[in-house]
Amino acid sequence: MPMNPWFPDAKLGIFLHYGIYAVDGVTESWAFYTGEVTHERYMRQCAGFTAAAYDPEAWADLVARSGARYAVLTARHHDGVSLWDSRHSHLDVVRDTPAGRDLVGGFVDALRKRELKVGLYYSHSDWNHPDYASVTHSAPPKAEIATHPLVVPRNGVARPEAWARYLTYRDAQVAELLDRFAPDLLWFDGEWERSEEQWGLAELAGLIGTRAPEAVLNARMLSYGDYATPEQSPPVVPPAGPWELCLTVNDSWGYKPQDTNYKSVARLVRYFTETIGGGGNLLLGIGPREDGTIPEEEVARLEGLGAWITGHAEAVYGTTVGLPAGHHHGASTVSADRRTLYLFCYDPPREAVAVRGLRTPVERVRVVGSGAELAHEVVGGPGAPGITWISAPAAADTDASATVLAVELAGELDLYRGPGRD
Numbered sequence: 001m002p003m004n005p006w007f008p009d010a011k012l013g014i015f016l017h018y019g020i021y022a023v024d025g026v027t028e029s030w031a032f033y034t035g036e037v038t039h040e041r042y043m044r045q046c047a048g049f050t051a052a053a054y055d056p057e058a059w060a061d062l063v064a065r066s067g068a069r070y071a072v073l074t075a076r077h078h079d080g081v082s083l084w085d086s087r088h089s090h091l092d093v094v095r096d097t098p099a100g101r102d103l104v105g106g107f108v109d110a111l112r113k114r115e116l117k118v119g120l121y122y123s124h125s126d127w128n129h130p131d132y133a134s135v136t137h138s139a140p141p142k143a144e145i146a147t148h149p150l151v152v153p154r155n156g157v158a159r160p161e162a163w164a165r166y167l168t169y170r171d172a173q174v175a176e177l178l179d180r181f182a183p184d185l186l187w188f189d190g191e192w193e194r195s196e197e198q199w200g201l202a203e204l205a206g207l208i209g210t211r212a213p214e215a216v217l218n219a220r221m222l223s224y225g226d227y228a229t230p231e232q233s234p235p236v237v238p239p240a241g242p243w244e245l246c247l248t249v250n251d252s253w254g255y256k257p258q259d260t261n262y263k264s265v266a267r268l269v270r271y272f273t274e275t276i277g278g279g280g281n282l283l284l285g286i287g288p289r290e291d292g293t294i295p296e297e298e299v300a301r302l303e304g305l306g307a308w309i310t311g312h313a314e315a316v317y318g319t320t321v322g323l324p325a326g327h328h329h330g331a332s333t334v335s336a337d338r339r340t341l342y343l344f345c346y347d348p349p350r351e352a353v354a355v356r357g358l359r360t361p362v363e364r365v366r367v368v369g370s371g372a373e374l375a376h377e378v379v380g381g382p383g384a385p386g387i388t389w390i391s392a393p394a395a396a397d398t399d400a401s402a403t404v405l406a407v408e409l410a411g412e413l414d415l416y417r418g419p420g421r422d
Contacts, residue, residue, distance in 0.1 A: 003216070003226055003227070003241075003242050004184075004214055004216050004226075006069070006070075006117060006184070007070075007117075007185070007216050007226075007227070007242060007281070008242050008279075008281070009069070009317065009318065010068070010069035010070050010117065010281055011067075011069065011272075011276050011281055011282070011316055011317060012066065012067055012068040012069065012272065012281065012282050012283075012284065012305075012309070013068050013069070013070040013071060013072060013117075013119065013244070013281060013282070013283040013284070014062075014063045014066060014068045014070075014071040014072070014283070014284055014285075014286065014302070015071070015072045015121075015187075015246055015253075015283045015284060015285040015286070016059070016071060016072065016073045016074065016285075016286060016287075016288060017074050017077070017121075017253040017254040017255075017285060017286075017287050018073065018074055018083065018103070018254075018287070018288045018292075019049075019074060019077055019079065019081055019083070019254065020042075020043075020045040020046050020048075020049045020079070020081055020093070020097065020290070021042075021045065021077075021079070021254045021255075022049070022254055022255040022287065022288065022289055022290040023045035023048040023049050023290045024037070024041075024045055024048075025254075025255055025256045025257050025258065026042065026045075026256075027252070027254065027256075028074075028077050028078075028079070028253055028254040029077045029078035029079040029123075029127065030078070032079075032127070033078070033127060033148070033150055042079070043128075045290075046081070046091075046096050046097045047097070047098070048098075048290060049093060049097040049098065049099055049290050050097070050098045050099055050290060050291055051093070051097075051099035051101070051103060051290070051291065051292045052291045052292070053291040053292045053293050054099075054103060054106075054288075054291070054292025055292060056103075056106035056107045056109070056110040057106075057110045057113075058294075059071075059107065059110065059288075059294070060107075060110035060111050060113065060114050060116065061114075062294065062299060062302055062303075063111065063114075063116060063302075064114050064116065065302065065303055065306045066284075066302035066303065066305055066306040066309075067305060067306040067309030067310065067313075067316070068116070068284075068306075069116060069117060070111075070116055070117035070118070070119055070184065070185065071107075071111055071116060071117075071118070071119060072119030072120065072121050072185065072187045072283065073104065073107050073119070073120060073121065074121040075104055075120045075121055075122050075177060076121075076122050076123060076126070076173065077121070077123055077189075078123045078125050078126065078127050078189075078190055079091075079126075079127060079128055080126035080127065080128035080129055081093060081096070081128075082173070083102070083103040083104050084102045084103065084104040084105065084176075084177075084180070084181075085101075085102050086173055086176055087172075087176065088169055088172040088173050088176060089173070090128070090129060090130075091128055104120070104177075104180075104181060105180070105181065108181045108182075108183070117184040117185065118181065118182075118183045118184050118185070119183060119184065119185035119186070119187050120177055120181065120183040120185070120186060120187065121187040121188075121189065122173070122174060122177065122186060122187070122188055122189075123188070123189045123190040124170065124188060124189065124190040124191055124193075124194070124199055124220075125151075125189075125190030125193050126166075126169075126170075127150040127151075129166060129169065130162075131159075131162040131163065131165045131166040131169070132150075132151075132166055133149065133150060133151055133152055133153055133154070134153050134158065134159040134160070134162035134163045134166065135152075135153065135158045135159070135160065135163045135194070135198060136151075136152045136153065136156070136158065137193060137194050137195060137198070138194075138195045138197070138198060139195060141192060142192075145192065145193055151193050163198075167199075167200050170204075171200075171203070171204060171207055174186070174204065174207065174208065175207060175211060178208065178211040178212045178215070179211060182212060183212070183215060184214075184215060184216065185215065185216040185217075185218075186208065186215055186216070186217050186218070186221075187218050187220075188217065188218055188220040188221050188225075189220050190220070191220040191221070191222060196222045196223060199222075201221055201222055201223070201224050202224070204221070204224075205217075205221065205224035218244070226242065227241065227242035227243050227244055228241065228242070228243035228244070229243070229244055229246060230243065230244075230245050230246075231245075231246050231247075232246070232247055232248065234247075234271065234274060234275060234278075235278070238278035238279055238280060238321075239280075242279075242280075242281075243278075243279070243280040243281070244280055244281040244282070244283050245271070245275045245280055245281070245282050245283065246283040246285060247271055247282060247283070247284055247285060248284075248285040248286075249262055249263060249268070249284060249285060249286050249297075249298050249301050249302075250262045250263070250297075250298075252287060253285050253287060254287040255287035255288060255289050255290070255295070256287065257295075260297075262297050262298075262301060263301065264301075265300075265301055265304030265305060265308065265401055266346075266400065266401040266402070268284070268301060268304070268305050269305060269308050269401040269402050270331075270346055270401075270402065272284075272305065272309075273331045273333075273344045273402060274331045274344075276316060276319065276331075276333060277321065277322040277331030277332050277333055277344065278321060278322075278331075279320070279321035284302070284305075286298040286302070304401075308399070308401050308402070311368075311369045311399070312368050312369060312399075312402075312404045314335075314342075314368060314406070315333055315342035315344075315368055315404045315406070316333070318335065318336050319333035319334060319335055319336065319342065320333065320334050320335075320336065320338075321333070321334070322334055322341075322342070323341070323355075323415070324415075324417070326356065326357075327355060327356050327357050327358070327415065328343055328353075328354070328355050328356070329354070330343060330344050330345055330346060331344045332344060334413055337412070338409075338412040338413045339408065339409050339411065339412060339413070340406055340407065340408050340409065341355075341358075341406075341407040341409065341413060342368065342404055342405070342406055342407070343355070343390075343404065343405040343407060344402050344403075344404055345398075345402065345403045345404070345405065346401075346402050348392070348393075348395065348398045348403065349392035349393065349398075349403070350392055351391075351392055352389045352390055352391055352392055353389075353390040353392065353405060354387050354388070354389055354390075355387070355388040355390070355407065356385075356387055356388075357384070357385055357415050357416040357417065358385055358388050358413075358414075358415065358416075359385050359414040359415060359416050360409040360410060360411050360412065360413055360414045361409070361410040361411075362376055362378075362388060362407055362408070362409060362410070363408045363409065363410050364408040365390050365405055365406065365407050365408070366405070366406050366408070367393045367397045367398075367403065367404070367405060367406075368404040368405070368406050369397075369399065369404070370393075370396070370397040372393055372394065372397040374390050374391045374392075374393060374405065375390075375391040376388060376389060376390045376391065376407075377389050383420055384416050384418060384420040385416045388407075390405060390407070393405075
């Protein structure tokens with residue numbers, strides 16, 4: 001099916017990693033995989049997970065203030081601890097933690113109340129399930145995947161009947177999420193530990209297609225995914241087709257009080273605009289504390305980003321991929337009718353801003369937000385369009401995070417991409 005149009009139009013999503021790992025502030029699931037802590041210590045966190053101050057309405061309000069149009073919650077990470085009262089779970093916060101209740105339903109309802117799209121994260125892998133380490137990847141991309149005791153069968157002896165049981169469990173939980181919560185997006189993970197055939201992704205895609213044909217799926221459904229998912233590092237060359245950069249506000253997905261390396265609002269604005277300028281969405285990750293409160297530093301970053309988006313909304317929503325590299329020193333977007341070009345300037349322009357190869361005549365240039373009009377001229381030619389020079393805005397018209405110039409064109413954007421006259 002074609003991509004659901006809400007997704008490329010959303011531009012920004014918020015990614016919430018919430019689970020028992022927030023009790024001690026250790027790495028989500030990976031802490032016992034890598035030996036950061038013992039498995040016993042990791043699982044002891046269940047006793048301290050209270051969700052005592054969990055307020056999905058407050059979460060949804062923050063998502064809305066950030067300018068995001070969707071949010072994704074970790075319904076089940078690699079540790080196998082489900083955040084809802086699953087009929088098919090061997091571990092969940094309802095039965096196995098003091099939280100004692102479903103944490104997914106309220107999140108879903110609060111988002112929908114604000115007309116925000118709902119995403120649920122679900123890992124294919126479950127390092128706590130007794131049937132998971134029963135087969136080995138048919139062509140492991142890394143040696144560790146063929147040797148780790150949480151992933152491969154003991155003594156190397158495959159147990160196909162156990163793997164079949166595991167897939168039944170995985171599929172039943174996915175069906176349960178679809179039937180109970182009807183997510184707009186399913187964000188899968190953990191796909192690297194088995195092949196597409198071993199995961200039974202054709203069958204899983206069929207199950208999803210029957211129950212939720214309009215649900216958007218990320219690339220960790222492999223060939224059945226709808227969009228690419230680069231992680232933490234923005235692509236130099238944007239992927240072909242729809243894509244989403246998932247990025248943390250600091251250096252951690254889940255709550256880690258010792259991680260204070262928070263990105264500034266200005267840096268987040270730059271990540272965001274470079275992503276949407278390349279035709280992608282930004283999925284920005286935060287980690288609530290075990291009680292459900294969100295750290296003040298993360299709230300401040302989301303609100304700062306949201307304030308910038310509110311002041312420059314016309315350059316964000318309803319726009320498409322911007323200029324190719326070489327036409328402008330910075331990111332850009334283009335309006336849906338292709339008659340307005342938005343230029344993002346991360347440092348206050350000193351003398352002028354240049355646009356190369358612009359064939360369409362410019363009617364007007366203004367600063368988004370202040371509305372100040374800027375002089376412009378074309379210098380150069382013949383054989384190729386000259387450079388469009390736009391006078392720098394006054395200091396009072398610039399923005400501390402990114403100044404946006406709206407270049408209004410006499411027709412649809414037309415670019416010269418040739419080598420120029422010999």
